[in-house]
Amino acid sequence: MAILVGTICALVLIPVIWKLIPDRIEPTQKNKRLGHIFFLFIDFFSLWLLWVGYNEIKAIITGIHSQADIIRVGSRDGFYVVGIFMPITHFFIMVNSFFPVIEKKYNRLVNQCFIVALITFLAIGFFGSSCIRVSVENAGYTYCRKASGISALARTLVYTKNMALCDELVEY
């Protein structure tokens, strides 16, 4: 019942917190310091995310190699690579704020690196997710639609070795 209460509270609190977010922020020293502390937390979160993504993909690969009966694949598993790009962006921000001379000197190079990193992130995110699904299908697994969830945002796709297993999973 605690989850239900928590969900209702979260649904009520989200619009309230949204109203509390400031409409303007100035680049003062205090704000900059606060920003860097906030981004440090984001960096730790990103590294945790990277670890989670690594474990997810490792579990899928292990499942394929050991010919597991059921393999669960997240629909957005490729996007775990965001865990690398958040610290890179923070590094870019730090160079920009603390070493403006370097930033001016290598402006062009930094720009190009940033653009390439962003495009790579998007490409890996979109195609990585598809590649994981295709590799599972190529390993002889069949998509079990009945056992997969109905959430539209984040889904866990269930792959089974054959349709009989899928039916068993649904009955279970």
Place this chain on the structure above:
Amino acid sequence: MSIEKDLKLKLKNNQRNIFITDADDLLAAWRHRRERTSRSCRCFDFSRVPKEYRLSAPPNKRAALMPCHVSVRCHRSQLTKTIKPAPEYSTNACHGHGRTVHLSTQDLDALDTASFARRNVAPYISPIMDTVTLSLVCKDLGITGRAIPKVIKGRQYVAFSGYPGLRARFPGTIYSANNRKIITMAIGALGIKNMVTKGGVLTVCITVPLTILEAFLKDHASIYELAGNLASDLIKIGVSSLMGAFAGIMAGGVVTIVAVPIVVTILVGVGVGLGLNALDKNYHLTEKLSADLEKMSAQIERATKNKIYDIETGFYRGMREFIRSQGGYSGPF
């Protein structure tokens, strides 16, 4: 070239007839047959081949596999398969099924369409829209284009660096922070908030109907599962949007480069969404929520039933007392 690749290529080139006269070829054809879900079937033995495709399969494992002709025709996106005996054999050679069978693949049904949209559109719509905004900003101001916030007479303005003549969207040097162009292009805190709101609302507008549609079309979906999933999705969208917007605004307070807050918003939004998914997956939060909803519904139902029973009993008791007080009838109640 392997048979499978050859078959794929021929299908791709829309070749009208492909004749297959070998068991392995037939298996290869089955492996690449198009299912209703448009996914390649991975059938490695005959037992897994669906019944409608077993016309040329051997009746038992010991029986020899007889060669058949399978013709695959692509016509106006409809795939028609014909299985018939090879002309060099007798009509009975094809396991007694000496007749031509047309197997038309079905069109994508509603569930497939909803499933496809749900899988490929709903989760990505917000990052795609934000990336479009980012590309427009970068095109006009450059990747290192700077927007310096200024307060003049208590009003907030945004001043751009660089040559105004080179910019197509922002031909001026200084704009009010409330300017429509500035807000639409996600510059400044208001712009970031506007971008995130738009993305979040659009995601909700796409996600919720698709989830409901799929739940209605699916055989094994329950109303509790639907409610649990919807609540979970809404929280994920809300929290990831909140965190994305907050991170973007914080980034705006640290650097003056226009592109950075937008990039941070996209990355943090996607990252927080993924993190919430991972937590949900590990701790089965959505499933627990659905179970809680079901439990609560059962409790309410039980309580309401008792209440109705009490009301009914009270009514009958009242009626009995009233009639008795009238000194007349003393019947069943």
